[in-house]
Amino acid sequence: TVTVSDAFVNSQWRTILVGGLNGGGQGIFALDVTDPSQFNESNASGIVKWEFTDQDDADLGLTYSQASIVRLANGQWAAIFGNGYNNTENDGTASTTGNAVLYIVDLHTGTLIKKLDTGVGASDDPLGQGRPNGLSTPAVVDANGDYVADIVYVGDLFGNLWKIDISSSNPNQWDFTFKQGSDNAPLFVAINAQNERQPITTRPTVSRVNFSASTFQVYIGTGQYLTFADRTDTSIQSVYAIRDDNT
Numbered sequence: 001t002v003t004v005s006d007a008f009v010n011s012q013w014r015t016i017l018v019g020g021l022n023g024g025g026q027g028i029f030a031l032d033v034t035d036p037s038q039f040n041e042s043n044a045s046g047i048v049k050w051e052f053t054d055q056d057d058a059d060l061g062l063t064y065s066q067a068s069i070v071r072l073a074n075g076q077w078a079a080i081f082g083n084g085y086n087n088t089e090n091d092g093t094a095s096t097t098g099n100a101v102l103y104i105v106d107l108h109t110g111t112l113i114k115k116l117d118t119g120v121g122a123s124d125d126p127l128g129q130g131r132p133n134g135l136s137t138p139a140v141v142d143a144n145g146d147y148v149a150d151i152v153y154v155g156d157l158f159g160n161l162w163k164i165d166i167s168s169s170n171p172n173q174w175d176f177t178f179k180q181g182s183d184n185a186p187l188f189v190a191i192n193a194q195n196e197r198q199p200i201t202t203r204p205t206v207s208r209v210n211f212s213a214s215t216f217q218v219y220i221g222t223g224q225y226l227t228f229a230d231r232t233d234t235s236i237q238s239v240y241a242i243r244d245d246n247t
Contacts, residue, residue, distance in 0.1 A: 104171075
């Protein structure tokens with residue numbers, strides 16, 4: 001599913017579409033769809049804005065992650081998306097880590113503004129099989145009602161739910177909210193009663209609670225249907241509600 005939103009880019013309001021290729025490839029693209037009457041081959045160069053692929057960053061996998069179009073605290077408009085899956089495939093631009101990462105890309109130019117690397121990849125495979133990790137579709141939250149992105153919640157294939165703070169106007173200050181020593185730490189890890197990690201492949205849903213303006217409820221469902229093995233996988237999957245009160 002593509003994402004379409006109005007955004008103030010190149011000093012004017014435009015309607016921008018951002019889409020991915022799912023299992024069909026490793027790329028995210030943006031189109032200017034402001035004026036449908038201009039949709040013809042002769043205007044293609046003005047409609048196609050950019051494409052971000054694994055040649056731009058090798059950690060990008062098959063682009064199942066649906067992008068969010070948001071305004072950032074530094075005034076830029078951006079597309080935010082997870083890196084997707086299977087980024088270690090030997091295709092000439094393979095990831096060397098298999099890490100799950102988040103990309104924040106300038107909506108007008110496609111230039112990478114910030115790459116946020118969880119640091120959790122193939123060497124951390126809970127099954128010990130060296131499988132690559134990958135971030136799914138993020139949920140971007142405006143925490144204070146000013147129409148600016150502040151928080152990102154996003155899950156990965158190893159059952160980690162990550163919280164990322166992008167509220168600063170300085171991209172150098174954007175980071176994972178929780179740490180364990182110098183390593184990034186998830187807000188929550190989905191594990192069933194059999195001590196099996198539960199993959200998160202869908203976008204979290206976020207709501208507020210009525211007793212605290214800074215507290216959120218984050219809802220996730222687990223499970224995946226991506227590989228041949230998933231056809232017969234009977235692992236217990238779950239729906240979780242996580243209370244995030246910033247502690």
